[in-house]
Amino acid sequence: MVGSWWSALRPAPAINTVAPPVEDWSTFVARDYAFDAFPSGSRVLDVGFGRGMQMRALAARGCRPLGIEYDPALAVSGARDGLTVCRASSEQLPFADASLDGVVCKVVILLTDEARSVAEVARVLRPGGTARISYHGIGYSLRYLMVDPNWKRKIYALRTIVNTAVYRLTGRRLPGFLGDTLFQTTRRLQRYYRACGLELIEQHPSRRFAGAPVFIYHTVRKLAGR
Numbered sequence: 001m002v003g004s005w006w007s008a009l010r011p012a013p014a015i016n017t018v019a020p021p022v023e024d025w026s027t028f029v030a031r032d033y034a035f036d037a038f039p040s041g042s043r044v045l046d047v048g049f050g051r052g053m054q055m056r057a058l059a060a061r062g063c064r065p066l067g068i069e070y071d072p073a074l075a076v077s078g079a080r081d082g083l084t085v086c087r088a089s090s091e092q093l094p095f096a097d098a099s100l101d102g103v104v105c106k107v108v109i110l111l112t113d114e115a116r117s118v119a120e121v122a123r124v125l126r127p128g129g130t131a132r133i134s135y136h137g138i139g140y141s142l143r144y145l146m147v148d149p150n151w152k153r154k155i156y157a158l159r160t161i162v163n164t165a166v167y168r169l170t171g172r173r174l175p176g177f178l179g180d181t182l183f184q185t186t187r188r189l190q191r192y193y194r195a196c197g198l199e200l201i202e203q204h205p206s207r208r209f210a211g212a213p214v215f216i217y218h219t220v221r222k223l224a225g226r
């Protein structure tokens with residue numbers, strides 16, 4: 001019931017006196033980075049489309065969105081919603097070489113074998129095609145480690161840091177849930193880009209935590225002749 005007598009007795013909510021819960025990332029997200037900034041008519045793949053937000057934004061701009069998703073339930077629900085999607089992994093995209101104008105990949109590569117996923121993005125892009133990708137920087141894990149009172153999230157962050165160190169040394173993730181996420185660095189990503197013929201054309205600024213990037217936003221272009 002709105003406007004009941006007791007609501008008038010409740011104290012007014014304090015403004016700006018309570019720190020936001022640490023799992024709230026909204027102030028760290030770069031809202032001015034447009035994942036859907038592709039010319040109308042472009043054939044654009046959303047890798048790990050989740051609930052299809054980017055695909056709908058692409059369609060609204062006149063693009064022709066396609067999506068792949070690893071989670072079977074999300075893949076089914078995307079298809080049920082009328083999106084052109086299938087179940088697949090970013091590490092093995094079911095598309096021919098150089099068949100797409102663009103790729104969107106928002107917070108997915110950290111859950112995969114990052115080198116293989118980046119190479120797959122490069123393979124399916126046509127020369128001159130672009131990908132708009134976001135990653136987690138180490139600032140994401142540091143925030144959990146340093147200010148989150150929840151020990152489960154601290155362990156998750158520690159696991160991410162250890163798993164990333166192992167991945168860098170061996171090229172493999174730890175088994176099972178131990179290896180579920182990685183953080184990325186622009187330096188390491190640049191190595192993958194060079195190896196598969198991608199060129200970094202925009203590094204969008206991200207807010208930092210403890211001096212380290214929380215999210216990383218890259219726009220990359222497929223070089224001709226690769």
Ligand SMILES: C[S@@+](CC[C@H](N)C(=O)[O-])C[C@H]1O[C@@H](n2cnc3c(N)ncnc32)[C@H](O)[C@@H]1O
Nearest residue numbers: 048049050069070071089090106107108111112
């Ligand atoms: C953090 S969510 C992001 C979803 C969506 N991109 C968005 O921004 O709303 C990560 C998504 O990646 C998917 N995913 C995880 N591993 C994947 C893989 N190997 N290939 C494709 N998608 C994957 C998950 O199922 C999940 O939907």
